[in-house]
Amino acid sequence: MRFRLSEEQRALRAGVRQVLARRFGREALRAAVDAPGRLDRGLWRALGEAGFFALRLPEADGGVGLGLPEAVLVFEEAGRALLPGPLVATHLAAGAVPGAATGETVVAGVDGELVEWLDAADVVCGDTSGAVPLRSLDPLTPVHRVPRPGRLVPEAVLLTAAEQLGTAARVCELAVEHARAREQFGQPIGAFQAVKHLCADLLVRAETARAAVYAASVTADPADIAAARLLADEAAVRGARDCLQVHGGMGFTWEAEVHLHLKRAWVRALRGGGGAESEELLAARLAA
Known part of the structure; x- marks a missing residue:
């Protein structure tokens, strides 16, 4: 199996890093820390415009038409930048939830016994009845615990x-x-x-x-x-x-x-x- 990235994959990674450095640099990170629980909708829409959420949607459906290896590269950069928000849930909902692909809709999802960014989400995938807010270790990730664990994807x-x-x-x-x-x-x-x-x-x-x-x-x-x-x-x-x-x-x-x-x-x-x-x-x- 070859692990050497293609020219297009390296360009994708570099482009995502540049976008995140411009839209979520050190000052934006500090501002997010000082306002825990508040999701920057402007940043979310900018991610949508950059194709972050629609990365694996077919081009015929308005997506970028790439695959799971490219999504991994993009999410690696998101982790590197400490990008906040329910990124995984919104990405997986693109194409199924209106507005998720473009960043107009914030989607949260039940993952095991936890759901992140429940109060900031427009749509929640999974049963969150009886969800209890927890004091999160991470000031950039509000979490709730749910009594009925969700299905792992x-x-x-x-x-x-x-x-x-x-x-x-x-x-x-x-x-x-x-x-x-x-x-x-x-x-x-x-x-x-x-x-x-x-x-x-x-x-x-x-x-x-x-x-x-x-x-x-x-x-x-x-x-x-x-x-x-x-x-x-x-x-x-x-x-x-x-x-x-x-x-x-x-x-x-x-x-x-x-x-x-x-x-x-x-x-x-x-x-x-x-x-x-x-x-x-x-x-x-x-x-x-």
């Missing part, structure tokens, strides 16, 4: 893994940047063996998860998706924790980006049964 699991991969890649970048710039005892802290090992582990976990996520986007096999999800969760959560350790005390400050990645990775890791469903699927496949 393999594509949703994979796109969540792609978002986790984006976080894993970003925290690796942040750790390396800080290790090169921060000095102690007259030299960059990246010169110390302990910090080198942390950064090396960050890279290994991120690239291992990347191979698994990209492969699952090609095969679309439920077992491959489950394995990718588990590897991506580990890469994101452990990666963000190690990045926080490289940053030291400043990583915990409200102005830093690192702790936001850790909190988002924790919340994402709770989707779809918190990884337990993926573990059970893999166990059943191995037993068979």
Whole structure:
């Protein structure tokens, strides 16, 4: 199986990164943190105009006509940028819910026992009767718990893994940047063996998860998706924790980006049964 991206896929990834940097840069991120629970409808429509939600719709239906591998690349960039909102649910609803493809309609969905952005959604897929608001670890992701778990969709699991991969890649970048710039005892802290090992582990976990996520986007096999999800969760959560350790005390400050990645990775890791469903699927496949 080839993992080298095509010229068109690299251009897509670069284009999405540019759009997100322009529409959801550092200032917009801070504004979102300071206004928890409020979804920027202008940003949502801009995502729709850029084809974020209609990416896999056929061109005959007004979509972009691309596939799951391209969707994974786009959601990886969304995870890297900490883009807030029910991205996966709205993407999956494009073509089925009017306005979802263009970003005019915000769609939330029950994922396992949780539903994100329930109060901000125009349409909710799944039974949310009796939903109870929870205090979210992530200030950018309001969540509710529902008494009746929703059906897990393999594509949703994979796109969540792609978002986790984006976080894993970003925290690796942040750790390396800080290790090169921060000095102690007259030299960059990246010169110390302990910090080198942390950064090396960050890279290994991120690239291992990347191979698994990209492969699952090609095969679309439920077992491959489950394995990718588990590897991506580990890469994101452990990666963000190690990045926080490289940053030291400043990583915990409200102005830093690192702790936001850790909190988002924790919340994402709770989707779809918190990884337990993926573990059970893999166990059943191995037993068979």
